Each structure stands twice: as C-alpha cells, then as structure tokens.
Amino acid sequence: MSRRWLLCLALLPCAAQDVIQDWIREIEQSGGGQVLIARAGYDAEANEIRLAPGTTRPELFAEYLHQLAFVRELMAAQALTVSRQTPEEGPLHLILINTARIAGRRDVEEAVIGHELGHAWLRTLGYPAVAAGNSVANCLAIHATDAVQHILIRKELRRRGIDAETPWIATLNDALDQWKVRPLPAALTPCERIQTASQWVDVRLGLDEARWPRITGYEAQLKTRYPDIEQAVSGLAAYLAGQDVAEKEVNRRALLEAVRRLRALAPPTTPLKTNQ
Ligand SMILES: [Zn+2]
Known part of the structure; x- marks a missing residue:
C-alpha cells in the first residue's frame, strides 16, 4: 500500500x-x-x-x-x-x-x-535554520527558528488554502480556559521561558483582536505573570514585523537576532551555529 x-x-x-x-x-x-x-x-x-x-x-x-x-x-x-x-x-x-x-x-x-x-x-x-544541539540549546534552536519561519509558513498555508488559523485559535482558547483552572506557574524552566516567548511572538505577529477577540486576555495574563518575557517578546515581535524575512539574507540575520534575544531569557550551555 x-x-x-x-x-x-x-x-x-x-x-x-x-x-x-x-x-x-x-x-x-x-x-x-x-x-x-x-x-x-x-x-x-x-x-x-x-x-x-x-x-x-x-x-x-x-x-x-x-x-x-x-x-x-x-x-x-x-x-x-x-x-x-x-x-x-x-x-x-x-x-x-x-x-x-x-x-x-x-x-x-x-x-x-x-x-x-x-x-x-x-x-x-x-532558508536557514538553527542547528539543534542538546537541552536548552536544542530548545533555543527550535523556537528561534520557529519565530522566524512561522511568519512565512502562515502566509504559505493561507495561499494553499490550508486553514491553520482556526485550529490554532482553538488551541489558544483551550490554553486560556486551562489558565482559569490552573493558573500559569510563576517559575518556568529555561526551555519553557523560550517556548512561551516564541509562541507569544507568533500570536503578536499572526493574530489581532479582529481575528481573535480573546487576544487581550491572553496578553494581559502573560504580561502580569511574566513581565520580563513580555519585554523580550515586544522587542523581537517589533523587530520581526519590520523585516522582509522572505529575503534569505534578511531571514538569516533575523534568525540570529531571534537567537540572541531568546537566549537572553535562558543562557544556553552550548554554542549555536546556523546550518548555512
Ligand atoms: Zn513550526
């Protein structure tokens, strides 16, 4: 078969x-x-x-x-x-x-x-991606690459008629409902901090109030719980919003910038290199 x-x-x-x-x-x-x-x-x-x-x-x-x-x-x-x-x-x-x-x-x-x-x-x-190593470095590689590549992937999925937005919003709604029952933990592991930041950047760049009315509540809860992550997210999202990451050289620089900014949330133990 x-x-x-x-x-x-x-x-x-x-x-x-x-x-x-x-x-x-x-x-x-x-x-x-x-x-x-x-x-x-x-x-x-x-x-x-x-x-x-x-x-x-x-x-x-x-x-x-x-x-x-x-x-x-x-x-x-x-x-x-x-x-x-x-x-x-x-x-x-x-x-x-x-x-x-x-x-x-x-x-x-x-x-x-x-x-x-x-x-x-x-x-x-x-397009470049960060080569994965181990532990925190592995986590940083995945989520820094995601923050940049998801911008292009969201666009391409729309172009191909694949509705990724509806299930994405459903997942986010589930998370928000969960937070009512089980509030966000005060302390996150280094990898969780990086992952939270990367997913938050996705939301900032991929959704707005018209597409997802609950975005305000999502932002408010995360901001209250993780003010330092919010700073990194605001910086990275604003930076990426101003970059044409479809251009490969711009994409490569954006990836290094994403690594730099996310790494500040949890210093990795091993050095990172891009695959190009
Ligand atoms: Zn992805």
Whole structure:
C-alpha cells in the first residue's frame, strides 16, 4: 500500500488530503528529499512514547524517541519535524505528530501537517535554520527558528488554502480556559521561558483582536505573570514585523537576532551555529 493511501485512510479526509499530498510531491520532486509522517502517543501503561502501528520506516523515528530532550519537546508540541541529510537517500523530513495534542481532530491534523510541511518547504528553498544541539540549546534552536519561519509558513498555508488559523485559535482558547483552572506557574524552566516567548511572538505577529477577540486576555495574563518575557517578546515581535524575512539574507540575520534575544531569557550551555 502506498503512503498516499495510508495517509488518505489513516490521517486525513480524502478531500482534504490532496492539497497536502500536492505539497509533499512538490517538495519531493524539487529534490527537497523524502517526507515521512508518523504519529506517536504516550502509552501510560508502558510509560513511554509509542509509534502508531503500521508506521512507515519506524526505525527512523524511534531513534529520536530515545532522546529525552526531544521527547519533552514533542510532548509540548502538536508535532515536530526533523530534517536531516543521509548519505544513501539525501534529505529526509521526518514529521512526528503528537496524537495526544491532536485529540482525533482531522482538521487540526491537516493544519499541523501543513505547518510541518511549511518547515520542510522552507528548508527545500534554502532558508536557514538553527542547528539543534542538546537541552536548552536544542530548545533555543527550535523556537528561534520557529519565530522566524512561522511568519512565512502562515502566509504559505493561507495561499494553499490550508486553514491553520482556526485550529490554532482553538488551541489558544483551550490554553486560556486551562489558565482559569490552573493558573500559569510563576517559575518556568529555561526551555519553557523560550517556548512561551516564541509562541507569544507568533500570536503578536499572526493574530489581532479582529481575528481573535480573546487576544487581550491572553496578553494581559502573560504580561502580569511574566513581565520580563513580555519585554523580550515586544522587542523581537517589533523587530520581526519590520523585516522582509522572505529575503534569505534578511531571514538569516533575523534568525540570529531571534537567537540572541531568546537566549537572553535562558543562557544556553552550548554554542549555536546556523546550518548555512
Ligand atoms: Zn513550526
């Protein structure tokens, strides 16, 4: 059975899969490498993260599921993409979906896969990303790259007719509802501080009151709880808003700037380098 059919049956409604499949084909045909998608969920009984049965080439994904820092990142995200170069096969884009965060929602899954394809697509086009290291440095690499790349991905998803905004807003509404029951913690780990800042920058740049009326409450709660993170977010969002990150050289400088500003929230233990 081809991967196309597996996707059609297991992941997406068939009507919605064409736009995703077209994009995967474009990436693969432009020499950008192979795209593989897997789903992983937390198995409470075994207390470990398990790949869904029938995953294509599970060994490629399993390698990352043995890395604690990666698993922590995945559990905090709806999906993560690992792009890597292999001597035998060239570039590989491994998209790993966290099923716990998707909760069976197919529209959310389409948006999430679309989003992750956005990262693979930017890599195919030669945009830079920060090379991931370990622990805090790994976290900084992911979220600094996200802050910059999400600007381009939001635009491209809209252009391709993939509605990522509705599920995004639903996730944010869920978070706001959660904060009523369980207030935001006063102290965050270094990685959580970086992640909070990066996601906050996304909201500043991607939404406004017309698109998401609850943005004022979101901002107010985060500002009260994390005034120092707010400062970093305001600075980085204002900076990025003034940059045409579609230009690769501008993008590269913006990425270094995002690293610099987010790093100030939690000094990393290992140096960072860009992949270009
Ligand atoms: Zn992303």
